[in-house]
Amino acid sequence: MKEEQRMSREKVKVTFMPDDKSIYVGKGISILKASELAGITISSLCGGRGLCGKCKVQVSGVDKSPSAAELKLLSQDEIKMGVRLACSFPLEEDTVVVVPNESREKRVSILQEGLKLGEFHLQSDLSKVYMEVEQPTLYNQSSDLERLERALRERGFAPVELSGNLIRELPEKIRSSDYSLTAAIIGNKVISLEKGDTTQKAFGVAIDIGTTTLVGYLMDLNSGRQISVASKVNPQRVYGSDVMSRAAQVSERPELIETMQALVMSAINEIIDHLISDSGVKEDYIYKMTIVGNTCMQHLFLGVSPKYLALAPYSPVFSRAIRVSAKELGLHINPDGYVHLLPSLAGFVGADTMGMILSTLIHRSDKIKLAIDLGTNGEIVLGSKDGLTACSAAAGPAFEGEHIQCGMIAAPGAIDRVIIHDDVYIHTIGDAPSIGICGSGLIDAIAEMRKAGIIHERGRLICEDETKFVKRFKSGKDGNQFVISYGSEKNKTPPW
Template identity: 30%
Template sequence: MGPQSTKPNGAPCTIHVEGEHRSVRARTGETLLLALARNGIFLRSDCGGKGVCRQCTVQDTDTGERMPACQVTVTEDLSVRIPSAARRALEVIRKPDLERAAKQLLRSRAGRVSPRERWGAAVDVGTTTLAVYLSDRVEGRVLASTSLRNPQFLFGDDVMARISAVDQNPAVLGEMQAMVLDAVAMALTSLAASVQLDPSNLCQITVVGNPTMIHIFWGVDPTPLGRHPYEPAFRDLRTDRASLLGWDSFAKTRVTTLPLLSGFLGADTVACALALDLLHSAEGTLLVDVGTNGELLLKAGTQLLGTSCATGPALEGAAIGHGMPAVSGAVRHVEMNPDATLRWEVIRRDDGPDPKPLGICGSGVLSAVAALYSSGIVQKDGRIDISKAPHRILLDHKGIPSVILVDGSHTALGTPILFTQKDVRAVQLAKAALRTGIDLLCRKAGIHAPSLIHLAGTFGSHLGPKDAITIGMLPPVGTEKVRAAGNAAGLGALLALVDPDSVEELDRLAASTRVVELASHPDFQETFVSSLAFP
């Protein structure tokens, strides 16, 4: 973009953003994508800054040239125009609130710390969302909490994209660590101010997250997690002073991350197991946390069997043609009427009117497939039958069908929301991966099916058990045996924060867990292939 500047690396440059009525400062040598983000202007970067998706494309208003911002190295002053389609929606996907039973459990485990160490915080570092809880450790109360988007999305929406970003440019690790530390510090400072608490009085911060997020949090290279044998650099519970992380506002605070079980089963999974008391649950109790990876823990005798499944991004609304995060405007549920018309529910802001549909999120994806399969439009093998409800079918130039979920007259953009044949295949791969993991863990435990299934996390809280069973993602155990666990990771982090004795429980949990590697299981391929079809 423009001629090369003679400004030395690191020297300040000015970027004028058309329509922003302001100019922002950038460092010579950094990407335009990162420079804009540091100044609160966020662009889409689904490919993690590789220049592949081109969704962060901006226009140089001086030359007219269009380039992905992630591929533009700032070497001079710039003036750019940012198309609305390139901007990232910053609405937060909120973590489920703690339920009454969870609050009672928290209070029952409190009172075991000195009043001098009363104040603390628990942090759930999710790939998409950060959840921060300010707590009274003596009384076991959450004083204030908030959710905010993990700013690392600039380097990709999933952990593999972020691992790849560090692999390509090791300096990115420091950028990603600073992003999450700054975001958490900002949230803690804001929460403390809301209850008139001096942030320097925080004595303990307990952090959970998947292995990649925990490695980045500590500034540890996560790239070994992206290649065989996928070994984490550390597994044990880790504690250090907040000052060593550059958190000057919390100079006297201890920071602890819970143990990791493997390269894919992290501190968030451990926290879920702690919150559900999984080690002391009935035989066959299964914990399922579904995201880009599906994490599973099954109670088997005196131990836990754990594994992870490469479910891919389809179940979070990504890799779907009209997929989107679970924010306002996303279709979250679809049902087929007897007359072959569809009805849908859309997520809306708590304080806003019902919006027109923009796309479809993960829970909507599953319910759409369940509705289309139950009505016969999608066949057992996943093919879309164009003879069923032909008025809802569109064919592309190659004759490949799509189903119209929402007519253009009802959508925010005036164009229909489609569910394509490719989308169905993506769901088949995702649900087969998860079901394969469940079935192989059950065989390892010597049981036919789980006795009880806990669905953890944001996706689990919105997932319809009937839909998941209908498409074969979960075994046919009956919907009464499938329960939403809410934000079990956040509750587990809070339990570890308020109860020092939980450290021993965490050690027992980690020692009692046997990780099962699915890819090396002799029945993996056969089980996976048989799980691709709908039941």
């Protein structure tokens, strides 16, 4: 411990190229940690645990034996060329680090649209009531609050509660609106008093907190119409691409709970700000927010440690629906509005699965149906109105490339579609040169290779037509390989 403290006080200079950015860091910290401090994002799907091999950098002029992780994940040729893993290389002297483009975090392609539901009636506990409050006179000196409660009672709302803040604002609000105003009520609590008739201005935000991406929707609570949509990459990704990596990070460094919560709150507020800017809707007219996400993401959203989700028997801190005030979380909606977290079903079957069940109505189906949520954390639900069975698996590490040699997230240059006919035809995101393959590309490639007779039904590489694709077969250290793209290819459209 004393040696670690001594080393942290000693500083070394690290220069990142081609950015030409230099910073001084504590001796002994990893290149990956130093890159975070320098504002340079190096891909690390495993959260810096030496498992994915995606954080490759080039270090020259430093003679240091490779770590066990580097010996496992790097070839001897790479090590001879100075290629190292940023997460496993401690900085013990002034060092120049070259971060290649393929090792940097890429802009992710985020799916924002899905099944079009159109407008529908929402069963919300929000009510907006327009009223004319009786004016005081010398013969009627009842209080402002009593006259407001009387007007609401005449419209079927009684009893009601007002916050201390609203009571303080009440006299000016009533008089500045010439005694004609609208009350926004959730349950029996008045959360807003507004000048004139604003009954048609009632909005909510739905946020899907994915392990990799965040998507937000601005909804009209009167009509059920979607007004606007916005998305961002989940900034917690720097602490690991999957829920187990993030839970492990929190277990090792409990102080990261606050950091991860702050990151996701900031990203959600940016999404809300974009929705407001795009639609022209005022922040004060957004009264409700609904949050879905897997169980770990729900915990981190509230700043609750997911430590025990990663340990048998994988018990969450909470699983029921939770309601929190927007003011408490510092979110950019009406401060007296509420944030609702849908219930989770199990440690690894979260509120996003509950959202899928409710939106597909699989729980009301006469026939047995299968619903699949294929995200970083993948869930499937099988059943009907007679009962449902759900389970989950870590889909992200496979489909986002953690343990796939050329795997990557859906970023520019990722192969996302494959067709095999007389040759191999690919489509890359952003029409960029291919640098890897993402989940949809992997599914395409496997299906097309199976149809073309390139792989056996049990997954072995074969070649039924020895001449057709012979140039794409090669030998690797782990066995036969089939080349989907030679690296410089962009979109290659079939001739038909």
